[in-house]
Amino acid sequence: xxxxxxxxxxxxxxxxxxxxxxxxxxxxxxxxxxxxxxxxxxxxxxxxxxxxxxxxxxxxxxxxxxxxxxxxxxxxxxxxxxxxxxxxxxxxxxxxxxxxxxxxxxxxxxxxxxxxxxxxxxxxxxxxxxxxxxxxxxxxxxxxxxxxxxxxxxxxxxxxxxxxxxxxxxxxxxxxxxxxxxxxxxxxxxxxxxxxxxxxxxxxxxxxxxxxxxxxxxxxxxxxxxxxxxxxxxxxxxxxxxxxxxxxxxxxxxxxxxxxxxxxxxxxxxxxxxxxxxxxxxxxxxxxxxxxxxxxxxxxxxxxxxxxxxxxxxxxxxxxxxxxxxxxxxxxxxxxxxxxxxxxxxxxxxxxxxxxxxxxxxxxxxxxxxxxxxxxxxxxxxxxxxxxxxxxxxxxxxxxxxxxxxxxxxxxxxxxxxxxxxxxxxx
Amino acid sequence: xxxxxxxxxxxxxxxxxxxxxxxxxxxxxxxxxxxxxxxxxxxxxxxxxxxxxxxxxxxxxxxxxxxxxxxxxxxxxxxxxxxxxxxxxxxxxxxxxxxxxxxxxxxxxxxxxxxxxxxxxxxxxxxxxxxxxxxxxxxxxxxxxxxxxxxxxxxxxxx
Ligand SMILES: Cc1ncc(COP(=O)(O)O)c(C=O)c1O
Numbered sequence: 001x002x003x004x005x006x007x008x009x010x011x012x013x014x015x016x017x018x019x020x021x022x023x024x025x026x027x028x029x030x031x032x033x034x035x036x037x038x039x040x041x042x043x044x045x046x047x048x049x050x051x052x053x054x055x056x057x058x059x060x061x062x063x064x065x066x067x068x069x070x071x072x073x074x075x076x077x078x079x080x081x082x083x084x085x086x087x088x089x090x091x092x093x094x095x096x097x098x099x100x101x102x103x104x105x106x107x108x109x110x111x112x113x114x115x116x117x118x119x120x121x122x123x124x125x126x127x128x129x130x131x132x133x134x135x136x137x138x139x140x141x142x143x144x145x146x147x148x149x150x151x152x153x154x155x156x157x158x159x160x161x162x163x164x165x166x167x168x169x170x171x172x173x174x175x176x177x178x179x180x181x182x183x184x185x186x187x188x189x190x191x192x193x194x195x196x197x198x199x200x201x202x203x204x205x206x207x208x209x210x211x212x213x214x215x216x217x218x219x220x221x222x223x224x225x226x227x228x229x230x231x232x233x234x235x236x237x238x239x240x241x242x243x244x245x246x247x248x249x250x251x252x253x254x255x256x257x258x259x260x261x262x263x264x265x266x267x268x269x270x271x272x273x274x275x276x277x278x279x280x281x282x283x284x285x286x287x288x289x290x291x292x293x294x295x296x297x298x299x300x301x302x303x304x305x306x307x308x309x310x311x312x313x314x315x316x317x318x319x320x321x322x323x324x325x326x327x328x329x330x331x332x333x334x335x336x337x338x339x340x341x342x343x344x345x346x347x348x349x350x351x352x353x354x355x356x357x358x359x360x361x362x363x364x365x366x367x368x369x370x371x372x373x374x375x376x377x378x379x380x381x382x383x384x385x386x387x388x389x390x391x392x393x394x395x396x397x398x399x400x401x402x403x404x405x406x407x408x409x410x411x412x413x414x415x416x417x418x419x420x421x422x423x424x425x426x427x
Numbered sequence: 428x429x430x431x432x433x434x435x436x437x438x439x440x441x442x443x444x445x446x447x448x449x450x451x452x453x454x455x456x457x458x459x460x461x462x463x464x465x466x467x468x469x470x471x472x473x474x475x476x477x478x479x480x481x482x483x484x485x486x487x488x489x490x491x492x493x494x495x496x497x498x499x500x501x502x503x504x505x506x507x508x509x510x511x512x513x514x515x516x517x518x519x520x521x522x523x524x525x526x527x528x529x530x531x532x533x534x535x536x537x538x539x540x541x542x543x544x545x546x547x548x549x550x551x552x553x554x555x556x557x558x559x560x561x562x563x564x565x566x567x568x569x570x571x572x573x574x575x576x577x578x579x580x581x582x583x584x585x586x
Contacts, residue, residue, distance in 0.1 A: 357504040357505060357508075359568065360506075363562070367431045
């Protein structure tokens with residue numbers, strides 16, 4: 001991909017063509033949420049204009065059409081990440097997908113789901129392992145699961161450069177480990193974790209693996225089968241899709257044995273006043289009226305990404321990511337969180353500007369029309385580990401140009417002088 | 428003056444570095460009992476702005492209806508830190524009624540989305556936060572220490 005391709009891509013994104021604070025919008029916050037191409041917006045509108053009906057619940061024509069489109073979306077998303085169609089469960093977002101797992105395991109720990117679900121049950125003596133770089137979404141549900149079951153939560157520490165301490169990992173993941181949950185790509189440092197190595201550690205001790213793929217599925221070709229993880233989660237709104245839709249991938253044989261999390265309509269076979277029988281996955285985990293338009297729009301987003309080519313997207317963003325860190329290294333008083341130039345990374349970078357709080361940095365950039373994320377990016381433990389309370393993150397996507405990266409860098413260089421901090425100052 | 432300059436007035440940037448009243452706080456229980464022995468009512472409040480992680484702990488000492496001392500510790504953006512610094516300068520020595528009136532005026536101005544011009548007669552240096560009122564996302568930052576003051580003041584009265 002080149003800047004010329006990007007210009008063509010940008011034409012498909014109406015929101016990018018606006019002025020913010022007197023400047024053309026420079027949107028560098030796709031790590032938080034991405035923008036939608038016209039095809040996605042139209043898919044959602046077309047659904048409401050022509051096919052709106054409850055899925056899996058009616059015999060009339062619209063209900064049949066809606067159900068077909070809803071299930072076709074599942075097939076498309078499954079193929080996009082190398083899963084079988086029935087291995088894809090719709091959720092509201094990645095956070096809900098992780099909670100679905102945690103509550104299903106919690107229910108299994110109470111004996112629900114019978115003997116087949118025992119493989120998910122946790123109790124005192126069992127260990128759940130996460131990493132120090134997790135987004136709160138992949139930390140707090142496990143903390144809570146540990147509290148509910150008496151299991152112990154342990155973590156793989158992070159080194160000074162932001163990468164996982166893999167030597168320590170070999171110790172932390174041990175015979176008591178039942179579950180290993182970690183992020184594929186860090187939303188703060190842009191580090192891509194060595195999945196194969198971590199999965200091997202888990203396999204050695206028979207632990208289940210949960211992969212937080214929120215920052216990778218939108219940006220890299222991801223094949224969950226090739227990665228050999230048991231579960232993976234991601235969010236539609238970070239991959240050109242709408243808000244309100246997320247995905248849980250689970251290996252078919254595992255989903256089959258898991259007790260449900262949310263219960264109610266649409267997830268049962270027979271019901272009497274005392275008890276109910278549940279449907280097979282994925283419906284077992286999709287109680288209530290579903291996010292139909294969102295699933296259909298997400299399928300349109302997947303089409304957009306597939307047509308562009310995930311290899312090309314990944315290569316472009318790798319280029320933007322390297323340009324970001326190379327440029328940051330040239331600005332005095334700016335500390336990059338995580339590894340620098342030359343190390344494989346996602347197309348994002350978070351920095352600490354010495355003497356200027358991230359919120360002020362973000363305000364200064366916003367004044368120039370540049371949208372970035374400031375704060376702890378839902379990763380307080382990682383920020384604490386790296387010795388900062390907050391940072392400023394620029395994150396790119398397939399619609400960002402090299403000029404936008406350069407504008408961000410040039411504007412960031414003006415921050416310290418504006419706030420009267422000499423470059424190289426420390427707090 | 429650009430919008431950004433009206434938000435970050437020189438006086439705000441200066442206070443964010445000078446941090447008047449900032450101190451390492453001694454244990455609260457100690458301060459409360461020491462205060463009680465000398466007729467001071469001491470209380471503090473810790474406030475967090477969850478959007479950006481700004482934190483302020485403000486300790487208030489009241490004697491016979493007058494704000495005699497204000498100290499704080501905290502971390503955060505220049506707006507919240509400067510606001511704490513200016514608060515200590517502005518409210519120290521006022522009666523609690525005067526302090527409350529000033530706080531109300533400050534809050535009303537901040538929430539006005541730029542419609543109410545800050546009254547320098549009333550607000551003194553705190554009038555510098557006038558530019559903040561045009562940035563709704565930053566109003567919380569400016570209000571943080573003032574909210575802490577309000578909560579601490581109520582607590583001194585319940586003692
Ligand atoms: C690495 C990572 N995990 C999990 C999440 C949570 O995603 P969501 O808020 O869409 O559930 C995010 C995004 O905020 C993320 O970046």
